[in-house]
Amino acid sequence: MVAVNDRSTLSCTAAAAGVLLAGGLEFAMQDGLQESGRGPLVTLVVLGTALAVGLVRRIPAASLGLVWLTAIGQAATATPFLLTQAAWAVIAFGLARWGDRAVLWASAASIVAGPVVAVVLIGNDLVWLDPPYASRNLFESTVDHLGLGWRIGAGLVFGVLLAMPWLGGLTLRISRRARIDLDRASRERARAEEVARMRAAQTRLARDVHDVVGHSLAVILAQAESGRYLPDDDPAALKSALATIATSARASLGDVREVLTATGDTTDDLDNLIDNLRAGGHEVVSGHDGTPRALPEPQRAAAYRVLQEMLTNAIRHGLRGGALTVRRIWSSDALQIEVRNGIEPAPGDRLSSPGSGSGLDGMRERLATVGGTLSTGVRGEVFVVTARIPLS
Template sequence: MTAQTRTPSTVDADGNWVRPRPGVAGMHTDGLLALGIAVGASLAILLYASAEFFDEPPVPWMAALVVLGISGPLVWRRVAPITVTIVISIVYVCAIYNQVPEVLFSNIALFMAMYSIGAWSSSRRHALIARIVVVVGMFGWLFWELTRATFDTSLAPEGSGIGLIAPGVALGLISVITNVLYFAGAWAFGERAWTAARERAELEARTHELEAERELTAAQAVELDRVRIARELHDVVAHHVSVMGIQAGAARRVLGPDAPSGAVTALGSVESSAREAVDELHRLVTTLRGIGGEGDASDGPSTRGTAQLAALVDDVLAAGRTASYSIIGERQALSPIVDTTLYRVGQEAITNSLKHAGASATMDVRLRFSTEQVELEVADSGHGTRAAQKAGRSGGLGQIGMRERLAAVGGSLEAGPRRRGGYLVRATVPLLVGERAADSGEEASS
């Protein structure tokens, strides 16, 4: 399993992020926006006509075309923002020259179109060029109208002075200031919307990457734990097989020349097989250590066992927690692999309890021996938060590792909340799997 890096989306020729196309919901929203602009513009035309904004009332079909031209293109403002802006700009200018009395909702539509270029254009270079062209064109037209109005005295009432600023110039300046604010706001808000969308996309991509890394880390943790189990099995099995080979060689030499040839041959075969098995185990564990990335064998897993459980509890006490350790029943000799497995399970359970049970929780560690099995219990009073216990101890990688360790020696694991509060981990290993079988074999050979 490998982690795959996810990018927010594709990039354009300049390496800029390309915003994904809007979905069906976005198109529906733009449709409602266009409908609202159309209704508002129609009402505004009626009000302006009633107020005699122009000398002549607007031609109905011309007014209908203007309403359609400024509102209809907004449905595609996210898909083709540059085209929509150009169309609305042309309709806006034509409406002014054809004396269609609508400037309020036309300006709103033009603002939304300019905003969409910055927020939704697929190319930042094209977005920049298009906005510059639209702004230069619109302000060129405004300055032309301002220059023409400078010499138009018809706007002033008859017999009145021109004053400091001619009426036409004053109206032109108001239009220029208004459009500066409109276009600057549309430009700035569009850029900010595009930047915010890119940041959200990058955040989502990072979230996907973290999820992939977390899955990879989980898989690696399980694999590493399996490697440790394999190393422990190697340490124990290689020891016993080596002893078998040594004893077989010693027996073969002790028999002497009068021994049956079949016995000597059998002992030689056992000795040779033991040597080959040890070599195979060494090669296997070398490969596993290479896969796990842990070449240092200094932490040999078979160096610790249940005798060190008391030291773990002492560490808990040294950390300021309340803990106790007891051995119930007559202690019996455990095979190295069972001894190490119980120690590792106890170590994991104690660590989880320290993490999730809470600072005021008490811990009780018990090692119980019977004639049939050995049990290790790690229980706590669990004063920590339920969320922490659920997140940290229910079905986590630690429990997976403990179950696999115990399964390797024929044992089982019980883990979960206690009825009276707290958490309990109980590891059970039947003694018949290793110790009692070994004892029976020794008695039979004797």
């Protein structure tokens, strides 16, 4: 977008330079202008027109104001209209293409009011010089062919000459807005699909954990309940019940670890998790400090799940179309994972407050199982989540 704006500004600057050159040539070639004694006024008209063309991209309101000031000044000083002022068509295009809503409506009103003012001035002999600079009779006879009378015909010609480029600019403005809306809808759809995919993976994980743990807990509960009815003088039976409980708990813990380190459609590698997100159309900037190393199984599972949740929250609550930044910092005793994302400017799209939300609570609980911590905060318009996972 910046490159497009720069090209548009350069084009307007080049057009302004062309207006200055055309105005100089017109003055030099028209004896009537030179003999009229209005050289300084004509120079101001050319400068005002060139400046209006040059500003139409960056400051459309100022460009529209300069056009009206130039026209009013010509009327007040009886300075003739110049052929160079055909550049007003460029300004009409730019006002409709780049002006804000107020400028757009003001330029539309000017398309209607401008011809009326011009016809009044023409009819009052305020804008013509003697031949050879201009032939009023020729212009009158031309517009008279419209069959609508001198002033109405002149107004229609002048209005059409301004309205056509204005409509062209308006058409490009509408088509660009349509493309922006289409791109935004496409990004929203891709983000919704990514969130749905990640949530589906979390749902499958929860179901697998429920299935694995449910059976083991049922066995443990049955053994614990039966231990209440064992005779006090039979320690062997009590030890057997406790051994069964320990075996069931150990098997359950192993099964849970296996589920946590293998999800069905994603790998347990942090780099692949980030790559999968990029493949889904999201911009992710990643990097790491320190020397990466293999994590123990519980820490590995916690790192994977926490990063997955951090990315999910960043997609859901982050700035639309903004990049996510993932940083992994390896130290001698811990792995620190930091995720940054821009915050939507609309208050309704922000997280309620730093550190709130069930997703963040879930991450804190998961990290607590391995002795880790989670911190959150807002730095300017960036939301930062940092997870610290001890390596021991």
